[in-house]
Amino acid sequence: MSTTLLVTITILLTVILYLISRKIFLYTKNPIFNPVLLSTTVIIIILHYTGITFEQYKPGKDIMTFLLGPATVALALPLYLNRGVLRQALFPILLGICLGALSTLTVAVLLAKISGLDSLIIASIAPKSITAPIAIEISRLTGGDPAIAVAFVVFTGTFGSIVGASVLSFCKITNPIARGLALGVTSHGQGTATILQEGALQGAMAGVAMAVAAIFISFIAPFYIPWLVNL
Numbered sequence: 001m002s003t004t005l006l007v008t009i010t011i012l013l014t015v016i017l018y019l020i021s022r023k024i025f026l027y028t029k030n031p032i033f034n035p036v037l038l039s040t041t042v043i044i045i046i047l048h049y050t051g052i053t054f055e056q057y058k059p060g061k062d063i064m065t066f067l068l069g070p071a072t073v074a075l076a077l078p079l080y081l082n083r084g085v086l087r088q089a090l091f092p093i094l095l096g097i098c099l100g101a102l103s104t105l106t107v108a109v110l111l112a113k114i115s116g117l118d119s120l121i122i123a124s125i126a127p128k129s130i131t132a133p134i135a136i137e138i139s140r141l142t143g144g145d146p147a148i149a150v151a152f153v154v155f156t157g158t159f160g161s162i163v164g165a166s167v168l169s170f171c172k173i174t175n176p177i178a179r180g181l182a183l184g185v186t187s188h189g190q191g192t193a194t195i196l197q198e199g200a201l202q203g204a205m206a207g208v209a210m211a212v213a214a215i216f217i218s219f220i221a222p223f224y225i226p227w228l229v230n231l
Contacts, residue, residue, distance in 0.1 A: 003059065006052075006056055006059075006060075007059045007060045007063070008060075009060075010052070010056075010057050010059075010060035010061070011060045011063060011064060013043065013046065014039070014043060014060070014061075014064060017039040017042050017043055018035055018036075018039040020039075021033065021034075021035040021036075021038040021039040021042070022035040024038065025038070026197070031161075031162045031163060031165070031166055032162065034158065034161050034162045034194070036157075036158055036161065036190055036193075037158050037162060078196070078200040078201070078203045078204040078207070079204040079207055079208060081200060081204070082200060082201050082204040082205075085177065085201065085204075085205075086204070086205075086208065089177070093177070093181065093205070093208065094212060096181055097181060097184075097185055097208070097209050097212045097213055097216070098212070098213075098216050100181070100182070100185040100186070100209070100213070101129065101130075101185055101212075101213035101216050101217050102216075102217075102220075104128075104129045104185065104186055105126055105127070105129065105217060105224075105225070105228075106228065108125050108126060108128055108129075109122055109125065109126050109225070109228045109229060110228075112125050113229075113231070119143070119229055119230075120143065120144060120145055120148075121144075121145075121148065122144075122229050123139060123142045123143045123144035123145075123225060123226075123229055124139050124144035124145045124146075124148035124149040124152060125144075125148075125149075125152050126138070126139075126142065126144065126221070126225045126228070126229070127139060127142075127144075127149055127153070127217060127221065127225075128149070128152040128153055128155075128156040129153075129156055129185065129186050129187070129188060129213070130153070130188065130213065130214050130217050130218075131153070131188045131189055131210060131214050132150050132153045132154070132188075134214045134217075134218055135149045135150065135152075135153045136149060136150060137218075138217065138218065138221045138225070141221065141222050142221055142222065142225040142226055142229075143226065143229070153188070156186070156187060156188075157187050157188050157189060157190035157191060158190055159187075160183065160186050160187025160190065160191045161183075161187050161190040161191050161193070161194040164182065164183045164186065164187055164191055164194065164195070165179070165183070165194065165195060165198070168182060168183075176198070176199055176201045176202045176205070177201065177202075177205050179195060179198065179202050179205075180195050180201065180202035180203065180204065180205025180206040180208075180209065181205050181206065181208075181209045182209075183195040183202075183206050183209075184205065184206030184207060184208065184209025184210040184213070185209045185210070185213050188210045188213075188214075189210065191206060191210075192206035192207055192209075192210055
């Protein structure tokens with residue numbers, strides 16, 4: 001099988017399975033059927049039984065990963081449509097994002113230290129709630145392992161997108177701004193995609209939270225994470 005054909009097949013397989021998983025999620029409204037988790041699980045099973053290796057899947061994956069950039073930029077549309085809300089509550093929104101990003105990083109590191117994990121693992125866990133490209137660079141600067149950091153980022157995003165909205169509802173948090181900010185800060189891209197299903201305002205706020213949290217943590221990480229790890 002030629003490389004071009006294999007790349008085409010892997011991309012089509014990924015897109016089709018994601019669309020099917022999304023349909024199932026929207027129909028059932030059950031967080032267990034999270035589109036990312038469901039489609040990823042099915043893809044792994046298919047690749048295993050068809051004998052397609054990760055190296056063969058990687059060229060198609062790289063193309064789809066490249067498209068994450070334009071997809072992220074597209075979040076600017078709901079933000080633009082809801083710019084009035086952001087303008088009216090700019091200070092509390094920014095303050096909430098920064099405090100939320102700082103607290104989730106701090107709690108993650110302290111729990112890892114209490115559990116007796118190695119400093120390399122702790123430094124890799126620290127940027128778990130930041131989008132993957134930035135988490136990779138932060139882990140390099142703070143003594144972590146980029147591969148481990150990405151694994152925690154993906155797990156955090158997937159877990160948060162599955163249970164995040166349900167936890168917020170259980171806690172009686174119904175304000176769309178608060179719900180969007182919470183998922184964006186804790187679960188970055190996957191959380192943003194999930195909460196966007198609730199409404200454009202939630203999605204816009206999640207997009208703002210994801211971007212601002214990443215910028216904020218990028219500034220403080222080089223000195224805050226090493227200090228916290230060695231505390």
